[in-house]
Amino acid sequence: xxxxxxxxxxxxxxxxxxxxxxxxxxxxxxxxxxxxxxxxxxxxxxxxxxxxxxxxxxxxxxxxxxxxxxxxxxxxxxxxxxxxxxxxxxxxxxxxxxxxxxxxxxxxxxxxxxxxxxxxxxxxxxxxxxxxxxxxxxxxxxxxxxxxxxxxxxxxxxxxxxxxxxxxxxxxxxxxxxxxxxxxxxxxxxxxxxxxxxxxxxxxxxxxxxxxxxxxxxxxxxxxxxxxxxxxxxxxxxxxxxxxxxxxxxxxxxxxxxxxxxxxxxxxxxxxxxxxxxxxxxxxxxxxxxxxxxxxxxxxxxxxxxxxxxxxxxxxxxxxxxxxxxxxxxxxxxxxxxxxxxxxxxxxxxxxxxxxxxxxx
Numbered sequence: 001x002x003x004x005x006x007x008x009x010x011x012x013x014x015x016x017x018x019x020x021x022x023x024x025x026x027x028x029x030x031x032x033x034x035x036x037x038x039x040x041x042x043x044x045x046x047x048x049x050x051x052x053x054x055x056x057x058x059x060x061x062x063x064x065x066x067x068x069x070x071x072x073x074x075x076x077x078x079x080x081x082x083x084x085x086x087x088x089x090x091x092x093x094x095x096x097x098x099x100x101x102x103x104x105x106x107x108x109x110x111x112x113x114x115x116x117x118x119x120x121x122x123x124x125x126x127x128x129x130x131x132x133x134x135x136x137x138x139x140x141x142x143x144x145x146x147x148x149x150x151x152x153x154x155x156x157x158x159x160x161x162x163x164x165x166x167x168x169x170x171x172x173x174x175x176x177x178x179x180x181x182x183x184x185x186x187x188x189x190x191x192x193x194x195x196x197x198x199x200x201x202x203x204x205x206x207x208x209x210x211x212x213x214x215x216x217x218x219x220x221x222x223x224x225x226x227x228x229x230x231x232x233x234x235x236x237x238x239x240x241x242x243x244x245x246x247x248x249x250x251x252x253x254x255x256x257x258x259x260x261x262x263x264x265x266x267x268x269x270x271x272x273x274x275x276x277x278x279x280x281x282x283x284x285x286x287x288x289x290x291x292x293x294x295x296x297x298x299x300x301x302x303x304x305x306x307x308x309x310x311x312x313x314x315x316x317x318x319x320x321x322x323x324x325x326x327x328x329x330x331x332x333x334x335x336x337x338x339x340x341x342x343x344x345x346x347x348x349x350x351x352x353x354x355x356x357x358x359x360x361x
Contacts, residue, residue, distance in 0.1 A: 004058055006051030009194075013044040056113055067183060074179050075209070077137030078233065080170030083129040084148055084163045086118055086155070092253055096120040096157035098130060103152040104161045108142055108296040111135045111152060112167070120157065132163075135198065139307045141170040142234050144352075166278050171209055172234030173309060193262035198249060201260035202269070205244045209233035210310030212272075212346045226267040227347070231311050233349040236270025245269050272311050274351040275344050280337035281324060284360045289329025291359065297327045299355050306352045315342035315350045332360075 007015075017030050017040060027036050067073065086098050098118035105111045111134070120128035132148070134141035148163040174182070182203055189200030195213045202211035210231045219225050230237050232246055246269050250260020261267050279302050285294055301323040306315055317335055324333045335358075344350050 006055045009048040016040045075174040077173040078171045080134040080141035080167040082167030085126040105150045111311040168234040192260045212311045235274045272349040280356040282334045284332040294329045312346045
C-alpha cells in the first residue's frame with residue numbers, strides 16, 4: 001500500500017483549473033485575479049487543509065487503534081505538593097495573612113501555589129505550615145527540602161519562604177516506551193492469575209506508575225506467597241493507593257471485578273524501599289553560559305533522570321553523564337559519586353539524594 005501523501009495547494013489549484021478547462025468551453029479567463037481563479041484558490045485552500053488534517057489524523061491516531069480496542073490510554077502526569085513556611089525578619093504586632101493562590105518558586109523558576117491561607121500571627125516571625133501545589137504536572141516539581149525560597153507573589157510583611165521537607169507526588173505523563181511496556185504487560189496478563197497479570201492489574205489503578213511482583217518460597221511472615229510492590233512515580237505508596245490496588249487485585253467475586261489474585265494464594269501490597277542516590281559531579285564549562293544557570297539545569301537533569309526510574313531500574317552512571325553533557329554550557333563532566341552503577345532490586349526504587357556540583361576551574 002502506498003503512503004498517504006497530501007496534495008499541496010498549488011497542485012490542487014492546477015487540477016481544478018485543468019478539470020474546468022477540459023469539461024467546458026465558456027470560461028477561459030484563468031489569469032490571476034479573475035473571478036474563477038479566486039474561486040478556485042479559495043476552494044483549494046480548504047481542500048489542502050482537509051488533506052493535512054487527514055495526514056495528521058492518520059499519523060497521530062492510526063497507530064493508537066490497537067490500544068483503543070482495549071480501552072487503553074496513556075497515564076497523565078500528576079502535580080507535586082508539599083508544605084512551606086513564610087517568615088518575616090522582624091516580629092511586629094501586626095498579623096500577616098498569606099492568601100490562597102500566593103505563588104512561591106525555586107530559584108530555577110518552578111512555581112508552586114498555596115492551596116490554603118496562612119498567617120504570621122502577631123508577635124511571631126514564622127507562619128504555620130502552608131500547603132502548596134505545583135502549578136504544572138511533572139516529576140521535576142518533586143524538589144528537595146529548602147528548594148522553595150522565592151516569594152514570587154509579593155506579600156506585604158513577608159520576607160522569605162522555605163520548605164522544610166521535599167515536595168512529592170509529581171509525575172510526568174507516561175512516555176511512549178512506558179506506555180508500550182504497560183500494554184505488553186496487559187496483553188501478557190490477560191490470564192490474570194500470573195506475575196504479568198498482577199503487574200498489569202496494579203498498573204491499571206490511577207496513580208500507579210510502576211509495579212513488581214516477588215514470590216516467596218517458602219511463604220514469609222504472615223504466610224504471604226506473593227508481595228506486589230507499587231510506586232506512585234515519586235517513590236511512594238500512600239495507604240490510599242495501596243488500598244485501591246488491593247481492591248483491584250483481590251476483586252470482589254463479581255463479573256465486573258473478578259480480581260487478579262490466584263486462588264489459594266496469600267498476597268500483600270507494599271511500597272518499595274527507596275534507594276537514595278547521592279550524585280557528585282565536577283564540571284568543566286565553556287565559559288559562554290552563566291554558571292548559576294548551568295548548575296540549576298544540571299541539577300534538574302540529574303533529578304529528572306533518577307526520579308523517573310521505575311521499581312527495579314538501576315542507576316546507570318553513563319546515563320547521568322549523557323544527561324549532564326546535554327546541558328548548554330557544559331564542556332566535560334566527571335562523576336565521582338556514584339562511582340559505579342547503582343544496583344536496584346525488584347523491591348526497591350531509586351531516587352535522588354544530595355546533588356553536589358563543582359567546577360574544575
